[in-house]
Amino acid sequence: MVDSSQSIQAEQLKPPITRIGVIGWLRANLFNSVFNSFLTIVTLYFLWKIVPAFVRWAFIDSSWNTTGAACRAAGGACWSIVAKNFRFIIFGFFPYESQWRPLVAMILLFILLLLSSNRRFWRKWLGYAWLIGLFAMGLLLKGGLFGLSSVDSTKWSGLPLTLLLSVFGLTAAYPLGVALALGRQSRMPAIKSLCVVYIETIRGVPLISLLFMSSVMFPLFLPEGITINNILRAQVAIILFTAAYIAEVVRGGLQAIGRGQYEAAESMGLNYSQKMRLIILPQALKIVIPPTVGILISAFKDTSLVVIIGLYDLLKTTQSTLSDPRWMGFSIEAYIFIALIYFAGCFSMSSYSRRLERELYRGN
Amino acid sequence: MNNELQKNGDDRSPGEPIVEITAMHKWFGDFHVLRDINLTVHKGERIIICGPSGSGKSTLIRCINRLEEHQKGRIIVDGIELTNDLKNIGKIREEVGMVFQHFNLFPHLSILENLTLGPVCVRKVPKAEAEETAMYYLEKVHIAEQALKYPGQLSGGQQQRVAIARSLCMRPKVMLFDEPTSALDPEMIKEVLDVMIDLAQEGMTMIVVSHEMGFAKSAAHRVLFMDEGEIVEENIPVEFFENPQHERTKLFLSQILHME
Numbered sequence: 201m202v203d204s205s206q207s208i209q210a211e212q213l214k215p216p217i218t219r220i221g222v223i224g225w226l227r228a229n230l231f232n233s234v235f236n237s238f239l240t241i242v243t244l245y246f247l248w249k250i251v252p253a254f255v256r257w258a259f260i261d262s263s264w265n266t267t268g269a270a271c272r273a274a275g276g277a278c279w280s281i282v283a284k285n286f287r288f289i290i291f292g293f294f295p296y297e298s299q300w301r302p303l304v305a306m307i308l309l310f311i312l313l314l315l316s317s318n319r320r321f322w323r324k325w326l327g328y329a330w331l332i333g334l335f336a337m338g339l340l341l342k343g344g345l346f347g348l349s350s351v352d353s354t355k356w357s358g359l360p361l362t363l364l365l366s367v368f369g370l371t372a373a374y375p376l377g378v379a380l381a382l383g384r385q386s387r388m389p390a391i392k393s394l395c396v397v398y399i400e401t402i403r404g405v406p407l408i409s410l411l412f413m414s415s416v417m418f419p420l421f422l423p424e425g426i427t428i429n430n431i432l433r434a435q436v437a438i439i440l441f442t443a444a445y446i447a448e449v450v451r452g453g454l455q456a457i458g459r460g461q462y463e464a465a466e467s468m469g470l471n472y473s474q475k476m477r478l479i480i481l482p483q484a485l486k487i488v489i490p491p492t493v494g495i496l497i498s499a500f501k502d503t504s505l506v507v508i509i510g511l512y513d514l515l516k517t518t519q520s521t522l523s524d525p526r527w528m529g530f531s532i533e534a535y536i537f538i539a540l541i542y543f544a545g546c547f548s549m550s551s552y553s554r555r556l557e558r559e560l561y562r563g564n
Numbered sequence: 565m566n567n568e569l570q571k572n573g574d575d576r577s578p579g580e581p582i583v584e585i586t587a588m589h590k591w592f593g594d595f596h597v598l599r600d601i602n603l604t605v606h607k608g609e610r611i612i613i614c615g616p617s618g619s620g621k622s623t624l625i626r627c628i629n630r631l632e633e634h635q636k637g638r639i640i641v642d643g644i645e646l647t648n649d650l651k652n653i654g655k656i657r658e659e660v661g662m663v664f665q666h667f668n669l670f671p672h673l674s675i676l677e678n679l680t681l682g683p684v685c686v687r688k689v690p691k692a693e694a695e696e697t698a699m700y701y702l703e704k705v706h707i708a709e710q711a712l713k714y715p716g717q718l719s720g721g722q723q724q725r726v727a728i729a730r731s732l733c734m735r736p737k738v739m740l741f742d743e744p745t746s747a748l749d750p751e752m753i754k755e756v757l758d759v760m761i762d763l764a765q766e767g768m769t770m771i772v773v774s775h776e777m778g779f780a781k782s783a784a785h786r787v788l789f790m791d792e793g794e795i796v797e798e799n800i801p802v803e804f805f806e807n808p809q810h811e812r813t814k815l816f817l818s819q820i821l822h823m824e
């Protein structure tokens with residue numbers, strides 16, 4: 201009885217009106233000190249200067265589906281460069297009449313990624329779905345079977361190439377990085393020093409030079425007549441590079457797990473792989489989700505460095521559009537467009553990681 | 565305290581030996597932690613080890629399941645000698661349960677998963693059966709209703725009881741306890757000790773590092789006193805506490821009595 205009367209009283213006590221609502225929020229967050237009020241006013245001034253001009257350029261004076269000449273006459277943003285060159289920017293040199301194939305492959309990839317992002321679907325069938333999906337995607341890109349015309353991999357370009365390099369680069373680099381981190385903790389000196397040398401060497405070299413080495417130097421060592429696909433070499437360079445960074449982050453996570461967890465696992469009779477797989481790694485990897493995603497995001501953006509070894513990824517197809525005299529000078533619009541694509545990729549990774557962290561939080 | 569148990573303890577028939585330690589030495593680098601340890605524990609026996617901090621009590625019981633490696637002498641557990649052979653170490657760990665001072669539950673697994681992990685992964689028990697066993701032991705330690713929670717949501721005493729249940733699920737032949745109550749608040753100590761006394765009553769072989777005199781008196785067959793890496797004195801509980809022989813034991817007992 202006493203309890204209920206107290207709770208009624210508590211309910212009736214509302215916070216003072218100046219502490220809640222819009223005014224309260226403004227006061228608490230924007231004008232809570234002289235300095236903050238000053239910053240708020242300065243920021244508002246700049247927004248007032250910039251936003252209307254931007255809206256005017258991007259939307260009011262802009263052209264959406266015209267020729268380059270018409271764009272220049274209109275004066276605003278020329279989104280036409282994207283609209284008119286859309287298929288080249290996205291698919292690059294893939295044969296025009298077959299461009300539905302990389303499109304279907306990308307849709308397949310997105311469906312699989314979307315399914316995999318839900319942990320409830322992490323079942324056997326998803327593994328098979330990936331196997332079939334990968335085969336189908338490879339077939340769609342490569343062709344040469346079931347009446348699909350064969351497309352040489354040098355023609356793979358644009359967004360499909362960027363996705364190919366990053367999705368496979370990241371998914372292969374992650375387990376490799378974890379293995380390297382475990383190797384670095386190994387009690388066996390040979391394995392340990394091998395991992396240390398690998399990690400430190402790779403981290404001491406910029407990705408660009410790795411890409412150069414894989415595309416220019418590596419073929420020199422191959423016997424006459426044997427060539428390895430340029431895309432595959434870039435892919436391997438990206439994987440090796442990213443794995444070294446992931447390894448160090450994961451090592452940090454491993455060090456955060458107390459000795460007691462190892463001892464409890466060992467005293468139960470779990471062997472090394474069970475102990476790591478079931479007890480240590482789930483905890484360690486969870487701790488390092490934020491820095492790991494940071495690495496994955498920067499690796500995703502770094503795939504655009506493959507332009508320097510002559511691969512036409514999304515960035516390069518955009519640049520070659522810009523070198524067309526009809527569209528010269530509209531680089532801002534084109535770059536904003538691909539920035540949005542990159543942003544969508546990075547943002548979905550980081551929001552997925554936040555969701556994963558929340559799901560894994562579970563009261564500890 | 566618990567007279568019936570005491571009586572059971574006294575007229576024990578010496579079962580066959582389950583842990584045999586002979587002339588065992590251990591060093592940490594240059595530091596000689598354990599010196600010439602000789603100890604035989606029989607099936608169904610309950611041994612309490614006490615002694616000042618740093619005397620090597622934890623190290624001794626951790627040698628029994630090879631969390632620490634000894635350098636000299638022999639340790640035979642359940643008929644298997646502890647060597648570097650990983651297979652044997654695995655076998656021994658299956659039979660020897662351990663309860664830690666800081667519980668060491670797996671925080672990313674639910675209580676039930678903590679309990680079924682060992683049986684399913686090590687003993688290859690079917691999952692349903694392991695869950696049934698787990699619920700049986702959770703019932704026994706009086707926290708069956710917490711089965712689906714996570715360790716972080718439980719109090720210290722509850723966590724330690726879960727840790728005991730987790731070890732029991734492996735159906736071990738010997739249980740090692742390393743100061744199971746010393747990280748707990750006073751009001752939680754009793755709930756853990758009660759569980760341990762129940763376990764003792766069922767005849768579990770237990771080696772317990774603890775300064776809980778009450779538990780020693782009511783449940784133990786022998787009390788060992790360690791100092792500076794040696795077993796200095798060993799006696800039945802009543803004699804040990806009432807009539808200590810060595811100076812070092814007397815000093816130690818006066819100190820822990822003084823604290824209480």
Ligand SMILES: Nc1ncnc2c1ncn2[C@@H]1O[C@H](COP(=O)(O)OP(=O)(O)OP(=O)(O)O)[C@@H](O)[C@H]1O
Nearest residue numbers: 592593595597615616617618619620621622623624
């Ligand atoms: N891994 C280790 N490396 C080096 N020295 C150690 C290690 N573990 C323990 N020691 C030392 O060995 C000695 C015995 O340690 P142990 O933990 O067995 O003592 P204890 O009797 O359990 O003490 P406490 O009552 O404080 O738990 C201590 O002096 C300790 O500093």
Ligand SMILES: [Mg+2]
Nearest residue numbers: 621622623743
């Ligand atoms: Mg200790």
